[in-house]
Amino acid sequence: DIQMTQSPSSLSASVGDEVTITCRSSQNINGSLNWYQQKPGKAPKALIYGASNLHSGVPLTFTGRASGTLFSLTISGVQPDDSAVYYCQQSYIPPWTFGQGTKVEI
């Protein structure tokens, strides 16, 4: 299976800050990297697919980037509503695998 490793496991930021989460895949996944946001008691919500493509309805404050097997999710001008756990996931080779999550507190 392809292993996905996220960092940091948690972070705290202030309103208006820029926050970046990184995710590394254990092998080449050809940019097939997705990001999800999960709030307490809710199902994950799709944010980004193909490493950098914003899913429908997702604010432009979210940006995804890729460089080889290293991926990042940046949230610009964070707001309290951005408090959540963020997961990366590879969709290149099944079984689809997720990172362990990054808890973001604003």
Added chain:
Amino acid sequence: QVHLQESGPGLVKPSGTLSLTCSVSGISIANSNWWSWVRQSPGKGLEWIGEIHLTGLTYYNPSLMSRVTISIDGPKSQFSLKVTSMTASDEALYYCARGWPTNPGFLDIWGQGTRVIVSS
């Protein structure tokens, strides 16, 4: 608006079989989407269980393959999950989700999830 809803018993006996159903509304299940099951537990995080296409083609997580069956009922607009030989390690929140036709692993719509407890 596409909506997915899981249903099924929330309590399963050890060594028993879990049976869950996902009802799909707002979109025909008979399109090119893939339909997945994912579970989430504190110890293992998010774990993809498997997926099915209306054609009946399935892919399973090898870690669960020997115990899992996913099926689909087009006319009822439902797909189902069966997990046999349940143990405490199978306790989790179980989600159904929709995968894209050209990117089956991208799960753009999720059900609310249903909690499963394994206990006698």
